[in-house]
Amino acid sequence: MDRLKGKVAVITGGASGIGAAIADAFRKEGAEVVVFDLAAREDTVQVDVSDEAEVESAIRKTVERYGRIDILVNNAGFAGANKPTLDVTEEEWDRTFNVDVKGVLFCTKHVLPHMIRAGGGSIVNMSSIYAVIGTKGDLAAYHAAKGAVLAMTRQDAVTYGKYGIRVNAVLPGAIVTPLLQSLGSQVPGGWDAYYAYVAKRNPIGFLGSPEDVAYGVVYLASDEARFVTGTPLYIDGGYTAW
Numbered sequence: 497m498d499r500l501k502g503k504v505a506v507i508t509g510g511a512s513g514i515g516a517a518i519a520d521a522f523r524k525e526g527a528e529v530v531v532f533d534l535a536a537r538e539d540t541v542q543v544d545v546s547d548e549a550e551v552e553s554a555i556r557k558t559v560e561r562y563g564r565i566d567i568l569v570n571n572a573g574f575a576g577a578n579k580p581t582l583d584v585t586e587e588e589w590d591r592t593f594n595v596d597v598k599g600v601l602f603c604t605k606h607v608l609p610h611m612i613r614a615g616g617g618s619i620v621n622m623s624s625i626y627a628v629i630g631t632k633g634d635l636a637a638y639h640a641a642k643g644a645v646l647a648m649t650r651q652d653a654v655t656y657g658k659y660g661i662r663v664n665a666v667l668p669g670a671i672v673t674p675l676l677q678s679l680g681s682q683v684p685g686g687w688d689a690y691y692a693y694v695a696k697r698n699p700i701g702f703l704g705s706p707e708d709v710a711y712g713v714v715y716l717a718s719d720e721a722r723f724v725t726g727t728p729l730y731i732d733g734g735y736t737a738w
């Protein structure tokens with residue numbers, strides 16, 4: 497119940513899907529949660545993570561209010577153009593990278609000084625299994641962006657370990673969220689056909705839920721993982737195991 501007791505956590509993209517499940521799990525474990533999201537709601541701070549000035553201001557206000565940030569979960573993301581390399585435009589590529597890669601950079605960059613000052617912290621970056629494998633599908637820019645997130649995770653883990661800051665990545669497989677449902681509905685046969693296809697390729701035989709990912713993030717964010725850094729945690733029903 498108290499695995500994150502007293503910790504202040506910023507979760508980006510926490511208004512929907514995986515981020516919302518992480519926010520719920522963190523609150524249950526005793527954390528003070530601040531959600532940054534494009535969505536303007538009572539329980540969110542409206543921030544576009546691809547806008548450095550907005551990120552800097554939101555982080556400064558969070559620290560003014562709560563005194564520190566112990567945990568950053570860089571979860572906000574969007575798939576962007578569902579196209580292969582041959583067809584993707586520069587503008588589409590940039591839109592995906594602006595959110596999925598620069599968003600991680602800006603949030604990490606502006607949280608780091610506070611974590612360094614406090615003597616430590618935990619950063620969890622939402623990558624994807626497509627950082628390390630290819631797929632018959634398209635999404636060339638999105639998969640490249642998730643590969644960049646994994647590389648940033650390792651680099652920052654090495655650079656900032658000496659300050660007591662751990663940086664890890666989570667690599668989810670297919671998780672049932674609005675993002676995946678929108679993509680899965682575009683295949684011939686729609687969502688049901690997509691679900692059946694992926695479930696058959698998952699050794700575990702079904703698709704994951706946002707909570708399946710949230711449990712892993714709780715672990716990486718908590719002091720239980722104090723010796724874990726630079727690690728990709730696969731949460732994919734065994735999809736990448738064969």
Ligand SMILES: NC(=O)c1ccc[n+]([C@@H]2O[C@H](COP(=O)([O-])OP(=O)(O)OC[C@H]3O[C@@H](n4cnc5c(N)ncnc54)[C@H](O)[C@@H]3O)[C@@H](O)[C@H]2O)c1
Pocket residue numbers: 508509510511512513514515532533534535543544545546571572573574595599622623624625667668669670671672673674675676
């Ligand atoms: N669902 C999956 O199968 C799956 C698999 C691997 C990785 N992921 C990753 O998990 C993360 C969460 O995905 P999800 O499936 O829950 O998606 P989702 O679409 O349900 O939620 C994404 C959230 O991010 C927010 N967001 C998008 N752009 C933003 C921006 N510029 N600034 C601030 N907030 C922004 C959205 O408003 C939304 O609340 C993403 O990084 C995604 O790439 C998802």
